[in-house]
Amino acid sequence: MSAATTRKVRIALIQGREQGSQAADLDYTIARIREAAAGGAQVICTQEMFNTPYFCRTQDTEMFDLAEPIPGPTTDVLAKVAGELGVVIIAALFERRASGVYHNTAAVIDADGTYLGKYRKMHIPQDPGFEEKFYFTPGDLGYKVWDTKFGKISVLICWDQWYPEAARMAALAGAEIIFYPTAIGWLPEEKAELGEAQHTAWETVQRGHAVANGCYVAAVNRTGTEGETEFWGQSFVADFYGQIVERAPVSDEAIVLADCDLKALEDMRRIWPFFRDRRIDSFSGLTRRMIDDE
Numbered sequence: 001m002s003a004a005t006t007r008k009v010r011i012a013l014i015q016g017r018e019q020g021s022q023a024a025d026l027d028y029t030i031a032r033i034r035e036a037a038a039g040g041a042q043v044i045c046t047q048e049m050f051n052t053p054y055f056c057r058t059q060d061t062e063m064f065d066l067a068e069p070i071p072g073p074t075t076d077v078l079a080k081v082a083g084e085l086g087v088v089i090i091a092a093l094f095e096r097r098a099s100g101v102y103h104n105t106a107a108v109i110d111a112d113g114t115y116l117g118k119y120r121k122m123h124i125p126q127d128p129g130f131e132e133k134f135y136f137t138p139g140d141l142g143y144k145v146w147d148t149k150f151g152k153i154s155v156l157i158c159w160d161q162w163y164p165e166a167a168r169m170a171a172l173a174g175a176e177i178i179f180y181p182t183a184i185g186w187l188p189e190e191k192a193e194l195g196e197a198q199h200t201a202w203e204t205v206q207r208g209h210a211v212a213n214g215c216y217v218a219a220v221n222r223t224g225t226e227g228e229t230e231f232w233g234q235s236f237v238a239d240f241y242g243q244i245v246e247r248a249p250v251s252d253e254a255i256v257l258a259d260c261d262l263k264a265l266e267d268m269r270r271i272w273p274f275f276r277d278r279r280i281d282s283f284s285g286l287t288r289r290m291i292d293d294e
Contacts, residue, residue: 007262009150011177011216012041015235015254017224018053022066025051026074030081036255037085042111042150045090047222047235048158048181049104052094057227059134067096071115075107083113088148090155092181095120097137104136104157106181111149119144121157122166129187129229132159143169151176151262158182161206161219165286171213172275176262180206180219185231199232207242214240214269216260223251240268 014032019025029050036044048054051074055063068074070093082089088111095105095118104121120139124132143166145154154170154177161167161180170178184202186195203219210217216239223233236247237258248254269275285291 007151007266009042009177009260009262010040011218011237011258011260012036012039012044013218013220013235013237013248013256013258014044014046014050015220015223015233015248015256016047016050017222017253018226022051026077030077032255033078033081033087033089034085036257037087039255039257041087041255041257043088043090043148043153043177045155045179045218045220046092046181047220048092048183049094050092050181054183054222054226054229054231056132056135057129057229059131063135064096064102067094067102069097070095070105070107070118075109075115078107079109079113079115082109082111086111088150088153090153090179090181092155092157094135101137102135103139104132105139106155106157106179108146108148108153108155110146116146116148117144119155119157121160123159123163125159129227143173145170145173145175147174151260153177153179155179155181158184161202161209164205164209164212167209167213167215167217171215175213175215176265177216177218177260178209178213180217182219182221182235183231184221185225185229188228188230191230195232199234203234203236207238207244210238210240211242212274214265214272214274216240216245216265218258220256221248223248223253240265 095103122139126133154175222231246258
């Protein structure tokens, strides 16, 4: 068969707990990357800020010491692993850009160990237990797509996953798979009443992005409890019909392996040509905060 009829890629999502130190988190993740590669994974994605705790539960200036430059020491280590194993690695990290300027960032490393670039989280939340505006400067690199050895991928991060505009921009730039490194969970005072609804909304909106953009969506969440936050795990991959291909459990560490058929994706975009039929002449209001009544 020709490559045109066999465009398939196996992806992996690493859902884990915080291991107690940055060194332990990195060692744990590299071990899981090796395990995923042994299982045939070609593109492997970490959870949000994989080598730190989710420190945004409180405001503490000492947490800025956890940040690092990108590219930097962690991406250097992961580039060697990527080149050795022949896999693409998406590593979500806490980036130190300058004194007082920090970003929530994902680095992309190609299968030969080449650092391809980074995405900085654009949408920054601010809620009890998610004090992210204290720590992160909003991203300024735009919505990026990388043509890796195994396909065209984009990365958005956590709060970005609620915004259809972000997924659309990634897809319009050519993304076939959108990865969402994530750290989202329940607060104890909300879980009994709202927990199921919150999780349903999170999963449903991303499955909708997959359908509307004719692409695969892969969301990789943390698991375990940090402080009062119980991360709800359930990392998943949805195909271009919004169907769940694979899903991780709530409270267990897991490697989610999923096969993505990029030729079938192309076929779907031909029969449901959403991009062709977009009325771009009618969307000017999207660049305004609100569309006020005249």
